[in-house]
Structures are given as structure tokens and as C-alpha cells.
Amino acid sequence: MTASLIIFFVLAALAVLAAVSLILQRHPIHSALSLIVVMVALAGLYLLMGAEFVAAVQIIVYGGAVMVLFVFVIMLLNAGVEERTNFSKLATFGGIPLALALSGMIAAGIARSSGQLATSPAAAQGAISSTKQLSMMLFRDFVYPFELTSFLILVAILGAIVLAQREN
């Protein structure tokens, strides 16, 4: 039981528990807080894998901007506790087992194919993902999608401003 395995199981259990809490909480703000815990746990997992820049960007952008947006909207729209409606029995008793079976099948398929996914020697040396290498790849090989995403963000900002205006 090496230290990294222990840390992995702790962070993985934290992520799964927070995701279950997202489903079980009744008030959307508590679901939002659970989702923030999931994101921070995933950032910890990225750090464990050696992807430091992605972990930092995950917390700064996802946890510090996107989720703040969600929290603001929940506070401003005064979202209350969810009401009870009657779900069809088919959805509850057929749906949940089917969804669990789906994830179970995916997980079993992955576990069975353990032979082909050996970690490559380059990764074992920790040669991947220095921030420098990541940024060189981002600005040389992927510069075209990079510029396109900046355009996409501009379009999203304009769209959000137009959508949220009051009608005068």
C-alpha cells in the first residue's frame, strides 16, 4: 500500500461521496457546494498524476469562476428546496438499476483490459506535463483551436449579456 495509493483512495472516496451528496441534497446551494468538493478532489487527483498546471487551472477556472457563477445564480433566483413530485415507478425501479448496470459494465470492461494500459516509460520518469511543455504544445500545435476558443468566449460573453438584459 504505497502512499500514492492511499491518497488516491481518499480523494476518490471524497469525490464519489460528494457526487452522491449532489444527488441526495434537497437545496441547490448544497448541491453546488458538493460539486465544488468534487472539483477540488479531482484537482487533487490531477496533482497526484503530476499534471500541476491542469490542477491549478481546474481550481481557478472551474472552482473559482464557473461554480461562483452557479452560486450567484442560485442566490439571486432565490432557488428554494425542491418540491416533491410523483415520479413514475418505472423510472425509479427500472432506471436506477439500469444506470448502475451501465456504469458497472463500463468499469468491468476497463478492469478487464488492464493488460494493454501499461504506463509508458516516459510517463514513469515524470517527463510529461511540465508547464513549459504544455504551453509549447498549446501555442505551437494547437494554436488554431486556441484562437478559436478565445473567439468562442467572446461570443459567450456577448450572448450572456444580451440574454440577461432587461427588456426596455
Added chain:
Amino acid sequence: MSEFLAKYAFLIVPIIKVAILVFAVLTVDAYLTWLERKVIAHIQARWGPYRVGPHGLLQPLADGIKFILKEDPMPSGVDKIGYFLAPFLTLTLAVTSLSVIPFGPDIKAFGYVTNFGIADVNVSLLVLFAITALGVYGVALAGWASNNKYSLLGGLRSSAQMISYELALTLSVVGVLLIAGDLSLKHIVEYQDNGNLGLLGWNLFGFAKDHAGFTQIIGFVCFFIAAIAETNRVPFDLPEAESELVAGFHTEYASMKFAMFFIGEYTSMIAVSCLATILFFGGWLSPFPASWTLTHYLPSVILIPFGLWVFFDGIRYETIFGRVLLPGVGAVLAAAGLALFLFAPANDVIQGPFWFFAKVFVFLFFYIWMRGTLPRFRYDQLMDFGWKILLPVSIGNVVLTSAFLLWRMH
């Protein structure tokens, strides 16, 4: 025994460092409140705390006892998870952000080299920004969970302000990153070590030795203004001012939870001052060139007269307790100064941290000075300033720095 220590040193040494850091930070926070009250009082031509101990030095202790013993009411109708989580989050994030800051050069003791901070991460600057980004939640949750419309308004205003100035904060640092080429705070300080130019090698002036550098004065001004807005201090403290919005997002918090907000705010002030010294003012580097070795005695030159002054001021103090405590403190300070003068190894070790803490103290004094002097911004003026002036100026700094660096490379 020493084998056990050597094998587990990677675990034991950080634990010791964490304990020292937490203790030191909480004490410094407490005495920062004392310093703030004294400095603001003297700006306003009065004395400030004077009676609780000699020169009010035991006032933080009295405040601490008050916070512990006071009743901690919880209003009805609050959202319990948010109400309890918010101050805890603020305090935890603020103290955690101090873990990646290097306070001095590497320590070499008993053949073991260790970082002077707690964690030496490759991307420590990004970790600091991540923690700052998460700090918005403490404020927003506090405002919303309090079941009080003034708290909600104050919390929303404050978190909107923090998000807006976070952008300018991050962009104003990009100039420093272009010069240093590294995200690690320790390497950024080592890049400003210019051998014999001392002060001029700092990023503020930018005369670097074997790599191109550009003056980062615009970046520093943008960074410091954005940092004051991030920590909700005057002149940007509309959301938590006492005469507006009934104290804003921490209206419904009393005693220990309020103390946690309080300590969190002062700790983030300290963290931001540490960051400003590391990024723009050379961290633990001395402002004098390295060839002026006489300046190594500066700590002693400051400590010995200060200790003697406290000693002689204390002998004729009003209360008997002061007549015992103050000369004692003065004697300890003077003895420490003398010990540094006589023992060269101790003097060498103390050089880096001495300059670091001196610069941080100057920044904290500047924060307090501004609180005593400036009026506060109105909220729309604040948001206008953040988006329409500070952000374009930060982006302009990035463009200017990169243009200069490109020109130098050809």
C-alpha cells in the same frame, strides 16, 4: 534513532514547520491588530490602546479572551451548513495560502537542506491564485446563509468586487512571469538576484544580470491596488464597513466566528504583502550590493538601539507591571542584537528572513496607513475602476513587457 529521523525526515520536518508557521501567524495577526489600532490612533491624534498592558501590548490577549468567552448566538432561519462553513473556509484558505510562500533562502542544518517555506511546489504562484479564487465562497456563503437582506447584499457586492479585481491581480503578475519564465516563487526571487546591483535587480526596476528584464512599476501598482480590493480593505471596504450596510456580510456573526473572519482577513493581508515582496521587491534579497558586507550588521544596528530605547523608556513607566515587562523586553531585544553581532553564522542565517520580514512590515504599515487616511469608494466607482481602468492597464503592462522582451531578444 537518527536513522529513524533520517528516514522519516521528509514527514517530520514539514510538521514542525507547519506548527511554527501557524503559531507565528496567529501571533503576528494578533499584534497586527494592536499595530493597526495604534497607528490609526496616532494618525488621528490620539493614543489608541494604552491601559491594558504597557502601551496596550496586552490588548490582543484581552480581545482573544473576550472572543472566547462571549456568547456565540446563531440566528434562527440561517442555513446551518453555509453559516458554519463560511468563516471556517475564510480562515482555512487564508492560512493555507501561506504554506507555499518562501520566507528566505534554503536552510542547511545538520546536513539536511530544506526549503524555508513549507511546500516547494513548481507552480506555487498558481496555487496562491487558486486559493484566492476560492476565497470568494467564504464571503458569498456568509452573506447568503445569514438570512438577512443586508448581509446578502453585502456578500454579493463583496464577492462581485473580489471576482472583478481577481482578473487585474492575475494579469498584473504576468509581466513578472514573462521576465522570470518560471511559476515557482523561489525561482522568481532567485531571478532577481543580480549580484552586485542589489536594489536595482528587483523586478521593480528590472536591471537583470544575464537575462532581459523590464521595469515592473505599472505591474506593481496594479497588483497592489487589486490586492487591496481582494482583501476588502480601505478604500475598497464598502461591503464590510461599519457605517454602510450594517457591517455587510458579517453582520450576523458574533464572537468566535467573527474572530475567524477577522483573522482570515489579516492573514490574507499578510499573504498578499508577502507575495508583493516576492514578486516585485526581491523577496529575501538585500537592497545593498553583495560587496557591501558591512550591511550584514544592519539587524544588530537596528535591534540594539531599539532594545535599549524600550529598556530606558520602560524603567520610568507608570505602572509597576510596565516597569517590569518593558525593560525585560528591551533587554531581550538588545541581547539578541548583540548575539547577532558576535556570532557570524547566526547573522548569516538571519539575513534573508530579516529583509523579507522588513519589507512585509513596510507593506503592512502601508495598508494600515491607507486605512487611516483614505475615504472609501462608492460601489459603482469601485466596479468602474476595476473593469475600465485597472484591467486595461494590466493588459497594457503585459503588452509593453512582452514587446520590450522581444526587442531585447533580437
Added chain:
Amino acid sequence: MVPTNYYLILSAILFGLGVLAFVFKRNVITIFMAIELMLNAVNLAFVAFSRALGKSDGEVFVLFVIIVAAAEAAVGLGIIILTARNRRSLNVERVDLLKL
């Protein structure tokens, strides 16, 4: 070293939980959060594969996914605010004007 499979199994579990939340919750903001959970699960798979293959391509793609998710959250929440104003409720079962 943690085997890559463990990360992929965790990604599958998180994705399945995201699907569950998407189907069973009635508040439109919570449904949107379930979408974000699914995107995060996919990001984890990307980074795990990137580490397994030793190249940085996966991490670059994760950056793009984060950027696109942020843009989508901004526009999506704008739409949600408008819908909530119009239908005066955040319950997705009330947005049923096209029902027979």
C-alpha cells in the same frame, strides 16, 4: 504508482452519478450541475490517458474542455435566468407548454 484503470473506473462512476443526477433532479440548475459533473469525469479520463501515454495532448484537450464548459455555463445560466423569469419557477416539469 496508481494503475491507470483505477482512474478510469473512478471516471466511469462519476459519469454514472452525473447521469443519475441529470435524470432524477427537477431543479434546472441542479441538472446543469450534473452536466458539469459529467464533463469533469471526462476530464479525469483525459488526464489519466495523457499520463499513461506520456504525451501532453490529453492535458491540452482538458484545457479546451474547461474553457468550453465555462462559456457554456455562462450562456446556459443566462438562458436559465430568462426561463425562470418567464415560467416563474425553476422546476423543469413546469416548462411543458409543448406537451400534448
